[in-house]
Amino acid sequence: MALIVQKFGGTSVGSLERIENAAKKVAKAKEAGHDVVVVSSAMAGTTDRLINMAKQIQPVPNPRELDMLLATGEQQAIALFAMTLQKTGYKAVSLCGWQVPIITDDVHTKARIKEIHTKKIKELLAKGYIPIVAGFQGVTKDGEITTLGRGGSDTSAVALAAALKADVCEIYTDVDGIYTADPRIVPNARKIKKIAYEEMLELASLGAKVMQIRSVEFGSKYGVRIHVRSSFKDEEGSWIVPEEEIMEKVAVRGVTSSDKEVQFTVVKVPDQPGIAAKIFKALGDAHIAVDMIVQTVSVDGYTDMSFTVSETDAPHAKEIVEKIAKDIGAEKVLMDPNVAKISIVGLGMRSAYGVAGKMFEILAKHNINIKAISTSEIRISCLIDRKYTELAVRALHEAFIEDESINFVGNGT
Amino acid sequence: MALIVQKFGGTSVGSLERIENAAKKVAKAKEAGHDVVVVSSAMAGTTDRLINMAKQIQPVPNPRELDMLLATGEQQAIALFAMTLQKTGYKAVSLCGWQVPIITDDVHTKARIKEIHTKKIKELLAKGYIPIVAGFQGVTKDGEITTLGRGGSDTSAVALAAALKADVCEIYTDVDGIYTADPRIVPNARKIKKIAYEEMLELASLGAKVMQIRSVEFGSKYGVRIHVRSSFKDEEGSWIVPEEEIMEKVAVRGVTSSDKEVQFTVVKVPDQPGIAAKIFKALGDAHIAVDMIVQTVSVDGYTDMSFTVSETDAPHAKEIVEKIAKDIGAEKVLMDPNVAKISIVGLGMRSAYGVAGKMFEILAKHNINIKAISTSEIRISCLIDRKYTELAVRALHEAFIEDESINFVGNGT
Numbered sequence: 001m002a003l004i005v006q007k008f009g010g011t012s013v014g015s016l017e018r019i020e021n022a023a024k025k026v027a028k029a030k031e032a033g034h035d036v037v038v039v040s041s042a043m044a045g046t047t048d049r050l051i052n053m054a055k056q057i058q059p060v061p062n063p064r065e066l067d068m069l070l071a072t073g074e075q076q077a078i079a080l081f082a083m084t085l086q087k088t089g090y091k092a093v094s095l096c097g098w099q100v101p102i103i104t105d106d107v108h109t110k111a112r113i114k115e116i117h118t119k120k121i122k123e124l125l126a127k128g129y130i131p132i133v134a135g136f137q138g139v140t141k142d143g144e145i146t147t148l149g150r151g152g153s154d155t156s157a158v159a160l161a162a163a164l165k166a167d168v169c170e171i172y173t174d175v176d177g178i179y180t181a182d183p184r185i186v187p188n189a190r191k192i193k194k195i196a197y198e199e200m201l202e203l204a205s206l207g208a209k210v211m212q213i214r215s216v217e218f219g220s221k222y223g224v225r226i227h228v229r230s231s232f233k234d235e236e237g238s239w240i241v242p243e244e245e246i247m248e249k250v251a252v253r254g255v256t257s258s259d260k261e262v263q264f265t266v267v268k269v270p271d272q273p274g275i276a277a278k279i280f281k282a283l284g285d286a287h288i289a290v291d292m293i294v295q296t297v298s299v300d301g302y303t304d305m306s307f308t309v310s311e312t313d314a315p316h317a318k319e320i321v322e323k324i325a326k327d328i329g330a331e332k333v334l335m336d337p338n339v340a341k342i343s344i345v346g347l348g349m350r351s352a353y354g355v356a357g358k359m360f361e362i363l364a365k366h367n368i369n370i371k372a373i374s375t376s377e378i379r380i381s382c383l384i385d386r387k388y389t390e391l392a393v394r395a396l397h398e399a400f401i402e403d404e405s406i407n408f409v410g411n412g413t
Numbered sequence: 414m415a416l417i418v419q420k421f422g423g424t425s426v427g428s429l430e431r432i433e434n435a436a437k438k439v440a441k442a443k444e445a446g447h448d449v450v451v452v453s454s455a456m457a458g459t460t461d462r463l464i465n466m467a468k469q470i471q472p473v474p475n476p477r478e479l480d481m482l483l484a485t486g487e488q489q490a491i492a493l494f495a496m497t498l499q500k501t502g503y504k505a506v507s508l509c510g511w512q513v514p515i516i517t518d519d520v521h522t523k524a525r526i527k528e529i530h531t532k533k534i535k536e537l538l539a540k541g542y543i544p545i546v547a548g549f550q551g552v553t554k555d556g557e558i559t560t561l562g563r564g565g566s567d568t569s570a571v572a573l574a575a576a577l578k579a580d581v582c583e584i585y586t587d588v589d590g591i592y593t594a595d596p597r598i599v600p601n602a603r604k605i606k607k608i609a610y611e612e613m614l615e616l617a618s619l620g621a622k623v624m625q626i627r628s629v630e631f632g633s634k635y636g637v638r639i640h641v642r643s644s645f646k647d648e649e650g651s652w653i654v655p656e657e658e659i660m661e662k663v664a665v666r667g668v669t670s671s672d673k674e675v676q677f678t679v680v681k682v683p684d685q686p687g688i689a690a691k692i693f694k695a696l697g698d699a700h701i702a703v704d705m706i707v708q709t710v711s712v713d714g715y716t717d718m719s720f721t722v723s724e725t726d727a728p729h730a731k732e733i734v735e736k737i738a739k740d741i742g743a744e745k746v747l748m749d750p751n752v753a754k755i756s757i758v759g760l761g762m763r764s765a766y767g768v769a770g771k772m773f774e775i776l777a778k779h780n781i782n783i784k785a786i787s788t789s790e791i792r793i794s795c796l797i798d799r800k801y802t803e804l805a806v807r808a809l810h811e812a813f814i815e816d817e818s819i820n821f822v823g824n825g826t
Contacts, residue, residue, distance in 0.1 A: 075482075
């Protein structure tokens with residue numbers, strides 16, 4: 001007998017029929033003798049509808065009141081979910097975040113879970129009940145309702161699984177797993193059977209939209225085995241597990257792209273010590289994350305400096321950088337939104353030779369110019385012209401994943 | 414400076430525009446220097462929509478889960494209400510029932526308020542905030558969400574006004590006050606300026622649909638001055654106040670009718686001691702309230718016994734009465750749903766002569782047969798054929814309220 005946390009996303013509970021379908025997954029696990037705790041999102045569309053109402057009143061709604069409003073979406077879903085299980089003869093009880101309680105900090109609309117009290121849920125399980133917990137929401141120590149941000153129900157589920165020491169956290173969603181690339185771009189993309197937390201974190205932060213990144217961090221920190229699978233099919237999905245469980249450490253687990261970046265170039269910067277620090281400190285003070293920094297070789301005492309920031313931060317970054325460029329006597333600031341970041345991710349990269357070289361070679365073969373490069377231990381990213389995004393992803397996927405004759409072995413990138 | 418509780422019903426917050434209109438009422442009181450606590454219902458239609466969803470799952474939804482579901486309606490309304498006040502520069506904070514907290518018993522879907530903690534609301538008021546409290550809902554000592562039944566927001570408001578010792582509880586609704594009769598039946602019906610709790614209780618329980626009866630009981634018990642008024646007009650509405658405040662104790666304050674009753678007649682009951690007790694005890698044991706009992710004079714050792722029960726209780730009552738009729742050897746049981754109860758209500762009745770006689774005379778003049786009579790100290794009710802309902806109400810209204818030449822003075826009915 002295992003303890004399973006089952007999380008259902010908005011589309012999986014998007015109608016009464018779909019809730020009934022989700023309830024069948026719960027019933028099946030229960031019938032197999034397992035204890036089940038359900039975490040549910042709001043019915044698809046509900047959260048957007050509520051945000052839209054709030055924005056009609058205040059373009060930037062008061063975050064505390066927005067949380068009060070949005071939390072009703074999950075509350076409705078869990079009540080309907082509990083009724084659906086009861087109808088088929090199961091004992092079920094819905095619980096809001098504050099009833100568990102799931103304690104968070106007080107940063108409304110993007111709160112972080114601090115603590116989960118498991119006493120009530122354990123008592124319910126001991127009495128044979130299926131607790132149905134509202135995802136996405138928590139409560140502060142002062143009794144204020146909070147929400148965890150978009151995709152927060154994933155984090156609720158994984159955190160709950162961690163707190164309950166559940167055997168697995170099943171994430172039911174409208175896709176059937178995690179793929180080696182976006183199947184809309186790469187028709188040959190394959191479902192990944194097992195992926196390490198670290199790989200998933202790189203993929204999630206680089207544009208794979210399957211899971212909220214914080215939920216994977218939670219899973220990694222507490223070793224929660226996560227199973228991402230379809231709520232509409234019965235087959236196995238993808239497992240996100242500790243690295244030790246992964247036998248086959250391939251060099252490239254997946255290929256991903258992100259077009260949410262903007263590249264800035266500060267042209268003709270006087271090449272003096274402390275100038276780069278000036279620019280990046282100002283951006284850091286404004287809480288703007290900077291990526292893919294490139295500085296050209298100094299010519300005649302001048303250098304060009306470029307870097308990327310996220311699309312949302314770009315207008316703010318522009319203000320800051322233009323002011324500093326003036327102060328330091330740079331010639332001008334260029335802003336290029338037509339870029340994309342293409343990445344390959346894989347644990348095996350740590351011990352394989354020639355992966356980076358192979359990547360550059362493939363891009364060059366397609367006449368794709370590399371504007372900047374950044375790497376982590378298990379990732380290589382290249383900034384390219386946005387119009388080549390799909391071509392690059394397909395070419396890299398074909399070379400590193402579809403072509404099984406390539407085999408990277410050894411130590412070092 | 415006064416402390417005012419303002420309650421807005423579903424139609425008064427039925428759209429974002431209407432919430433804006435309601436917020437203006439709040440702002441006006443605040444600008445006049447008063448402290449204001451708002452109690453809001455769910456937006457019109459929300460509760461019915463949610464009940465409908467629940468019934469699609471379970472014809473009789475689990476009451477605990479239904480409360481969980483329904484409580485979201487008010488929670489949405491208070492968040493939107495708070496945002497609307499904030500937009501115009503007021504400090505507002507929404508509070509769910511459990512956040513106040515409003516403690517109730519654990520009878521889901523018709524819970525009763527046990528206790529209201531006022532500390533949080535008083536702190537907010539002291540800091541200049543307008544607390545926006547969710548009506549209709551509470552929480553048990555064990556942290557379970559409860560609701561107070563249809564019209565429960567009135568009770569929330571009056572109970573809150575009592576707990577806070579507010580100067581007045583304003584009930585904003587889609588009618589502009591309490592009338593001497595239903596204006597749809599009697600075009601000459603007048604708005605009542607002041608009415609005593611006791612009169613209002615008789616009118617409410619007899620079919621005037623303006624306020625939930627329990628809220629008036631609360632008002633009476635704690636002496637809360639209630640002002641029922643329109644959310645769409647600025648003029649004064651009707652005040653529900655202690656009897657001492659009413660100078661003009663008229664014999665008939667209002668005329669009302671109810672067609673939600675069914676008359677039972679047990680025919681040819683052996684006229685022996687204890688037989689009536691047998692019938693009414695069985696009905697009482699089944700929690701069925703009985704009204705308007707009439708026993709005909711005994712002829713040849715037999716008597717006919719009739720009484721009314723509410724429409725909803727009628728099927729259950731029928732079962733019980735038919736079984737007992739058989740046991741006691743009565744001939745048969747007749748059930749007549751085509752009846753209506755017509756009532757006149759007024760404090761002055763206590764000390765006026767001839768009111769009952771006048772009522773019977775007026776009905777007789779219109780050839781309306783009286784099937785049964787019941788009275789309280791301040792009310793006289795007659796059971797009549799349902800088809801005469803409107804005629805009877807109009808005739809009684811004309812005679813007792815419109816015709817000012819009639820004047821009942823003295824002691825005794």
